[in-house]
Amino acid sequence: MNRSEEKQVFLLGRILRRDLGRVERLVELGKLKVPHEAVELSKVVIRLNRGAATIDNQAIEDAYTSDFGNAGGKYLQVKELLVAP
Secondary structure, X not given: OOHHHHHHHHHHHHHHHHOHHHHHXXXXXXXXXXXXXXXXXXXXXXXXXXXXXXXOHHHHHHHHHHHHOOOOHHHHHHHHHHOOO
């Protein structure tokens, strides 16, 4: 993942925590322009937290663990960027 993609994923994490509905709409419309792994992890976060206005880092960690376990690689990198402070 290049630096630009890393920055996009980091910003996605901030938006996920503040406005889950916004990210859900972007995913539904196919307008979320981040690496595939970030889209997939976002879909799991949305599915597990449907109806929540905001989420926390633990919700992202739980989504990663539930569907990707110890996948490592890009999924781990995406998860770490999403939960970065």
